[in-house]
Amino acid sequence: MNSADSSANPFKTKQHFEILDGLRGIAAVAVIIFHFMEFAVPDYSKSFIAHAYLAVDFFFCLSGFVIAYAYDNRLPNIGLLSFFKLRLIRLHPLVIIGSVLGLLTFVFDPFSTLYQSYGVGKTFLMFITSCFLIPYPLVKERYFNLFHLNPPSWSLLWEYIANIFYALILFKLRNYILWILTIVAALALCYEASKSGYLGVGWGGDNIVGGTIRVSYSFLIGMLVYRSGWIIKSRLGFVAVSMLLLAAFLVPYVDKLNRFTDPLIVLFYFPFLVALGAGAGLGSQFTKFCRFLGDLSYPLYMIHYPFLWLFLSYLEVKKPSMTQMEIMIPIAALFLIALAYLIMRFVDLPIRKYLKHKMSKKI
Numbered sequence: 001m002n003s004a005d006s007s008a009n010p011f012k013t014k015q016h017f018e019i020l021d022g023l024r025g026i027a028a029v030a031v032i033i034f035h036f037m038e039f040a041v042p043d044y045s046k047s048f049i050a051h052a053y054l055a056v057d058f059f060f061c062l063s064g065f066v067i068a069y070a071y072d073n074r075l076p077n078i079g080l081l082s083f084f085k086l087r088l089i090r091l092h093p094l095v096i097i098g099s100v101l102g103l104l105t106f107v108f109d110p111f112s113t114l115y116q117s118y119g120v121g122k123t124f125l126m127f128i129t130s131c132f133l134i135p136y137p138l139v140k141e142r143y144f145n146l147f148h149l150n151p152p153s154w155s156l157l158w159e160y161i162a163n164i165f166y167a168l169i170l171f172k173l174r175n176y177i178l179w180i181l182t183i184v185a186a187l188a189l190c191y192e193a194s195k196s197g198y199l200g201v202g203w204g205g206d207n208i209v210g211g212t213i214r215v216s217y218s219f220l221i222g223m224l225v226y227r228s229g230w231i232i233k234s235r236l237g238f239v240a241v242s243m244l245l246l247a248a249f250l251v252p253y254v255d256k257l258n259r260f261t262d263p264l265i266v267l268f269y270f271p272f273l274v275a276l277g278a279g280a281g282l283g284s285q286f287t288k289f290c291r292f293l294g295d296l297s298y299p300l301y302m303i304h305y306p307f308l309w310l311f312l313s314y315l316e317v318k319k320p321s322m323t324q325m326e327i328m329i330p331i332a333a334l335f336l337i338a339l340a341y342l343i344m345r346f347v348d349l350p351i352r353k354y355l356k357h358k359m360s361k362k363i
Contacts, residue, residue, distance in 0.1 A: 016291070016294070017066075017069075017277065017278050018238075018282050018286075018287055018290040018291060018294070019238050019241055019277045019278070019280050019282050019290060020062060020065075020066070020274065020277045020278060020294075021290050021291055021293060021294025021295075021297075022238050022242065022286070022289065022290030022291075022293045022294060023058075023062070023241065023242065023245050023273070023277050024059070024062060024293065024294050024297040024298075025290075025292070025293020025294055025296055025297040025300075026242050026245055026246065026293065027052075027055040027058050027059065027245065027249075027297070028055070028293075028296070028297035028298075028300045028301045029300070029333075029337070030049060030052040030055055030246065030249045031052055031053075031055045031056075031152075031301060031304075032300065032304050032333055032336060032337075033049055033052065033329070033333060034047075034049050034050070034052030034053060034055075034249070035304070035305065035308050036308065036311065036329045036332065036333065037049055037050070037329075039308065039311060039312045039315055040315070040322070040325045040329065044253040045252070045253045045254065045255070047253065048250065049249050049250060050251075050252070050253035051248060051249050051250070051251045051253060051261075051262075051265070052249040053198075053199070053200040054199065054200075054248060054249065054262065054265055054266060054270075055249065056155050056202075056214065057199065057214055057218045057265075057266045057270060058218075058245070058248075058270045058273070058274075059155065059159075060155075060158070060159070060162070060214065060215050060218035060219050060222065061218040061219070061221055061222040061225075061266075061270045061271060061274055062222060062274055063159060063162065063218075063219060063222060064162070064218065064219035064220060064221065064222020064223040064224075064225075064226075065222040065223065065225050065226045065274050065278070066222075067163065067166055067219075067222075067223070068166075068171070068222070068223040068226040068227060069226050071083065071166075071167075071171065072171055072226075072227070075167060075171055080167055080168070082359075083167050084163075084164075084167065085359055086359075087160075087163050089352050089355045089356055089359070090352065091156060091159070091160070091298075093347075093348050093351045093352060093355075094298060094299055094302040094303070094343075094348055095130075095131065095133060095150075095153060095156055095302065096131050097302065097303065097343060097347060097348065098130075098149075098150040098152070098153065098302040098303050098305075098306070099127055099130035099131045099147075099149055099150055099153075101150070101303055101306040101307075102127075102130060102147075102148075102149025102150040102305070102306040102309075103123070103126075103127045103130075103149055104306070105306040105307065105309055105310055106123065106126075106148075106149055106306070106309070107123065109309065109310055109313050110313075111310070111313035111314050111316065111317040111318075112309075112313040112316075114139065114141065114142070118138070118139070122138060125138075126138060126139075126147075126148055126149050127149060129147070130147045130148075130149045130150055130153060133147075133153060133156060133157045133160060135147070135154075135157065135205070135208065136148075137204060137205025137206075137208075142309070142312070143204060144204045144205045144206060145203060145204055145205075146203060146204060146205060146208060149306065150302070150305055150306060151203060151305050152301055152302060152304075152305050153302075154202060154203040154204075154211060155202070155203075155211070155215075156302075157211070158202065158211045158212070158214070158215035159215070161215070162215050162216075162219040166219075166223075170220075170223065175224065175227055175228065178220055178223060178224055178227070179224065181216075181220055182217065182220040182221055182224060185213065185216040185217035185220055186217050186263075186267055188213045188216070188217070189213050189214065189217045189263055189266060189267065190263050190267075192209075192210050192213045192214075193258070193259045193260075193262050193263045194259050196210065196259075197255065197258055197259055198258040198259065198262050199214060199258075199262040199263070199266060201214070202214050202215075214266075217266065217267070218266060218270065221267075221271045222271070222274060224271075225271050225274050225275050225278075230271075230275040231275055231278045231279040232272075232275045232276045232278075232279045232280075233279040234276065234279060234280050234281070235280075235281055236276065236280045236281070237280060237281060237282065237283055237286065238280070238282055238283070238286045238289075238290055239286075240280075241273065241276055241277050241280050244273060244276070245273055248265050248269055248270070248273075251265070295344060296337070296340055296341060296344060299340040299341070299343050299344040299348055300336065300337060300340035303336070303339065303340050303343055304336045304340070307332070307336060311328075311332065
């Protein structure tokens, strides 16, 4: 490609917001701990990290900010096809890797007979639909997830849909229209929280509509944070902003209050944190760490849940004490972090590098 065409180069990257990368990693680790606690302590009111399901809303808000930052000025030059290819290369290898891990843990789970109950045909359908992000809620014995083999894929479905809408419609819209859409989405979010009692919806066959509402508001407000220049310059560093993010996940879960606290956190606090994280200062000692957390966040999010199913099967059969689980959960979390790193380093990154190389040769 001629250097004069660099403005249309789809592989030309912009500066990263390292603190936002780090926050993404912190949120991913919080999700892992939250999912372990869901099984260890099913009563959310007794879980110390019960509001970490809102990490998905933070991810959506961050995604809206980052996509607008990365593509608002580039999309007309690189074109829709290159945009969609780049998003597929970035996201889809781990969708398939997570589906493969989900299939293996489902078939070879030593503590469960679910595979025998559903058989080869339905298991194959679960795998194919998981790979292509086609909702297939089937296993009612285990919460009726849209994607049983790898439940977190539900948020990737909405991420893809948000990206499609962004490329086809949203990036062309003036800010005042985006504000109108955001206000409508905010009202829908408040209604959903009031109806369901909280915002932990969108992942299952009986609450799928909630996912539309959650991604609509958070992605749109993330775009507006970037477009409106809401970057709050401060001397706060990575540690301080991370503590502010963790505070949202540690809010006590109170049945009668969640319909109010959840919307407040999503509507106002998360956009504020994105603006704060984008402008906060980062000491050189944390730069590599934030980049590492950012790189690790997506693999960790996409590979952890198949092993959570094994953990649940083990709990159902062996019924370990809380003391035993207090030892098991940190060890298992560290194992998943190490596994996510290995998959990122030796599987995901090489696949993406190969696909980008193939794509570049056609430009």
